[in-house]
Amino acid sequence: MVIEHICCLKRCKCLWISCWDTVWLPFLPFPDRLCPAPHETITGLDLLLTMSLLRLLAATLKHPGIQFLKNQDVARKVFLQNRLYVSSGATEPFLSGSNSNYVEEMYYAWLENPKSVHKSWDLFFQNGNAGAPSGQAYLPDHSSLLQSHGLTQTAYKAEKLVEDHLAVQSLIRAYQIRGHHVAQLDPLGILDADLDSFVPSDLITTIDKLGFYGLHESDLDKVFRLPTTTFIGGNEATLSLREIIKRLESTYCQHVGLEFMFINDVEQCQWIRQKFETPGVMKFTNEEKRTLLARLVRSMRFEDFLARKWSSEKRFGLEGCEVMIPALKTIIDKSSEMGIEYVIMGMPHRGRLNVLANVIRKELEQIFCQFDPKLEAADEGSGDVKYHLGMYHERINRATNKKITLSLVANPSHLEAVDPVVQGKTKAEQFYRGDTEGKKVMSILLHGDAAFAGQGVVYETFHLSDLPSYTTNGTIHVVVNNQIGFTTDPRMARSSPYPTDVARVVNAPIFHVNADDPEAVMYVCNIAAEWRNTFNKDVVVDLVCYRRRGHNEMDEPMFTQPLMYKQIHKQVPVLKKYADKLIADGTVTLQEFEEEIAKYDRICEEAYTRSKDKKILHIKHWLDSPWPGFFNLDGEPKSMTCTPTGIAEDMLTHIGSVASSVPLEDFKIHTGLSRILKARMEMTKNRVVDWALAEYMAFGSLLKEGIHVRLSGQDVERGTFSHRHHVLHDQEVDKRTCVPMNHLWEQQAPYTVCNSSLSEYGVLGFELGFAMASPNALVCWEAQFGDFHNTAQCIIDQFISSGQAKWVRHNGIVLLLPHGMEGMGPEHSSARPERFLQMSNDDPDAYPEFSEHFEVSQLYECNWIVVNCSTPANYFHVLRRQISLPFRKPLIILTPKSLLRHPEAKSSFDEMVSGRSFRRVIPEEGIAVEVPSEVKRVIFCTGKVYYDLVKERKNQDLEGQVALTRLEQISPFPFDLLKEELERYPGADLVWCQEEHKNSGFYDYVKPRFRTIVNHTRPIWYVGREPAAASATGNKNTHMVSLRKFLDTAFNLEAFEGKMF
């Protein structure tokens, strides 16, 4: 289409553009002022507007025939120079100023083919080229245009034609946007999947709706040109309105409901439209249909088998959504075909056993034996219920004959909590394979409808999906949308139309599909897999289904959903429906179908028989992330020793100098940072480190050993307290950064430091998942302030604290939790150490035996390690110890704030060199130890308060009478070292001093353990703040007064005289 003519028609209030294909496109509504008089020339600003609208129209229409003519050779401009630039706007009025581009384009087109422009232009250019005088080249040709028709009639017809085309375009768009609202998604046919029975007025559900568009029944057989934004025509460029509506209905309003028009990327929208609109796309070969039927047989008969054998056992069956099994298998097949080698899955309870059996292909007897209540657990730990355990399996994908690894991540009951964990593990697996685009490793997350809509961590996880250091390059989400959550109706469970609306925030397409149409489900799953592979973005498949039984098999659903369940009881199972269809169309015979069923039933029966021989349950066989070579063949640590964590001095010096420099040339850093780097250099020269430098040295030395280090959390790159500066920013080149840690050694592991989204639950879960993938990485998550970790409490309680006990899975994640009472208010003071300590599994009352490897074996027995270091050197060692240990344990480090810059909180290289290691306890090293019998009081403390105590003791001149002993490792409790300390001062008061309130901090944890050491013969007095509801005061003065008060008590040697304990 070449836009060839603009004219202003008499009193039409609009501008017309005539096109060679005779479609006349009006610009409506045009305000009067743009068309003030008949045939009046539009000039100046009006014309400018007109022309820009013209271009906008052309761009919007994107008709394949639209040509934006490019400037060609200069010689061709001669005419225009003569005509346009020499002639005045007054003499050739319509050629004035700003429409010259348009006319120019027209002219080029005319030069190439005079017939490509309107007759009037042809005449005009001919006259112009022939040298017509200024102002006379243009002869208005309305006469020829209007010759055969009267003006009114022509205009009317043209207007109608244009309006009808626009109406059809709008209609197509309406289906693309809102067709899903009327799609037949609910297999029960009783609930609207979007929770709204309202039918959008712009969908042609009845013939009278045509009126919405100014169309009429009589227009149904008129033929319309299809816009480029639809593929319903296939190879045809035009279709009758009747056919258009039919095809739109079949694409958008049958068993698939597509939500994608909110996606900002036109190419992605076009891709989806093409995949679903192209006529005949949803066709399957007989072979594919038979495979689908066989998969449905397995899915259905597996549940039937369990129901028959263990009718009163909870299993959270899949009945009502059996299609989920072929759906997952289709996604995996397609992904494998496109190069995926490893699929990591996370899912809730519903249908989990079926997934284990029929997707991951766990041996059936291993599943069945779990129903035996007498089965003993071979592994230590508490274990978990069968529908929480994880799985890892390598096998050949039958559809593609390629190797595939499948892992189902173990999870707690806490719905959706596993989502970020799966993402973190997926990211790590991609990272270690160098799979930067996610072409080899991918994740699939399954969700229940109520949980997907209700749990905030779903949103947090979606927000990680496109962040460079967190993206897994697209996740396929599958929702088992059984339209109920336990007993709760979706109308009471969410405010969004669909349970999947959360995915819209990341522009993920959402494919709703009626789960009773297995072929539609398969089609959608194939497209979801292709989408991920094409765009590396998330996609949601919403399986709209039902739940045949109660929430679990013991539950009576009729109590609360009587009508729904009446319908469900009448519902023909999907397998029967599909089998009947395939038998009816001759794809399979009844006999073949029955044989398929009998074959699978036999498989189940045989496995059941074998399962009875199993006497012992090995939870290890349910490990989702094995670490080959890390443990011995029995899955035990290879030793019970820990290599020393000190390193050679030249390494310290080297790391110190890199940490003080800018490894890139012409890189201008901030002057304030230059000062910091200079100070680091000074420290290195003086053989001392502060907190940040100690951390640098720990990370840097591990990198040299080939250990990947990842530090993630809010603002970790600079450090909340502006102390770290691991990413340098060029002050003159935008976005130019440098990470000196990655310039330490020629051969080193990569260092990842990444500011995260403002999420704790999501990001901590992610890092836990990352740490799961390999034991040879130090994965650290830092809270902005320790106080905020409780928004990730679920990850801490359900995974970090108890993960190993439940799933025999080690994890060495490090939590860095800034902690310290510094008058910063109730939410910037406490990492709540009491909570971590309360969850520590060491027995306060059991006095341990001190074996040769007590320190390491105590660590092996514990569920996590809680430390509160008071020196940079100790922080350095404890980070390195994480990797030196022959096993992995989560490490909770309470990190300082003011100590980051405290002049006393520095360590000498001497404390970090080879031979030195982490000190669980730092005993008194001053004059008090010289004559211990003179010591009247031993104050045990941990962390920052030590520095307050040292200062106060000096002020009060009590250095000979009061000993200060620091607990650096709080849990597991260093019984052995503290016993020595207590025995060193037999006549002294024993005091626990903490800056936290009495009902928080460490006191409740240490008190019973101290008492166990002294066999309850000596009291442990408490010195610290009073009990309080909030973890800290918001009032600076109150803070200082309470500090003063407890310091006074700490050094009042009579404070506890005569007191009972």
Ligand SMILES: Cc1ncc(C[n+]2csc(CCOP(=O)(O)OP(=O)(O)O)c2C)c(N)n1
């Ligand atoms: C965070 C959390 N809150 C509450 C529960 C208790 N609970 C278990 S299943 C369930 C309903 C889940 O509904 P839905 O997500 O639709 O899954 P369905 O059981 O229908 O497959 C609830 C509330 C839970 N497991 N986790």
Ligand SMILES: [Mg+2]
């Ligand atoms: Mg549900």
